[in-house]
């Protein structure tokens with residue numbers, strides 16, 4: 001499923017998406033612990049978190065994640081946005097909780113897999 | 117020990133500098149991709165080098181990372197000047213962390229870094245001296261049959 005479809009269906013706000021919206025999202029990972037995301041996320045996953053510090057961009061880049069969704073309307077630090085632009089990591093946000101966004105995303109992606 | 121026909125690159129780490137944190141691991145990853153190393157190995161190296169780099173940023177005053185690539189292996193060595201680790205066995209346990217509240221707020225402090233370095237590498241050595249610093253040696257074999 002393409003990133004743009006997820007942005008549309010989950011009504012995510014785009015903070016930056018220098019890499020474009022055509023990235024393929026392979027699944028999602030929800031966690032606020034960087035070591036956990038480092039060890040357990042898969043390439044192409046979209047990462048759902050309340051962490052807003054710039055270190056999330058390095059993790060997303062190293063793991064080749066398809067984007068980051070900040071939950072509960074959290075605003076990224078300025079350096080985070082700058083780094084996301086530089087590294088072309090799509091940075092998105094939602095007013096909803098991690099639980100709710102994760103549930104919706106899970107449903108969306110599994111329905112898509114059944115269709116295919 | 118000089119690797120035969122090997123490639124060596126050294127990096128410096130400044131303790132407490134979160135603005136560049138992760139850049140060494142990213143550079144190492146890019147080198148490995150350029151050389152055409154298998155992506156499953158790159159993934160393991162990225163996890164281990166990131167955790168080693170972050171620990172130096174978090175706990176040490178300063179340190180160095182050397183990255184060595186030869187025909188059989190990838191070797192990452194770190195040495196830092198810092199507080200050292202009092203009880204290495206404890207530090208190696210998943211969940212053990214002395215991260216400050218501030219670090220935890222940034223998403224560090226799960227106590228998973230060192231265990232994950234060990235889990236994702238073929239060989240892992242850690243030595244530490246209280247009040248001096250910590251050294252890691254992390255090896256990945258390019259071919260699994262070269263594993264000891």
Ligand SMILES: Nc1ncnc2c1ncn2[C@@H]1O[C@H](COP(=O)(O)OP(=O)(O)OP(=O)(O)O)[C@@H](O)[C@H]1O
Pocket residue numbers: 034035167171172174175176196198199200201207208212213214215223224225226227228229230231249250
């Ligand atoms: N280079 C180092 N210098 C001094 N102490 C260290 C160093 N590396 C690790 N430690 C100690 O070992 C503990 C465990 O490290 P580990 O990387 O496993 O977890 P963490 O850094 O606390 O959390 P996480 O890596 O999950 O964010 C640290 O909390 C710290 O006390």
Ligand SMILES: [Mg+2]
Pocket residue numbers: 167170171225228229230
């Ligand atoms: Mg750590």
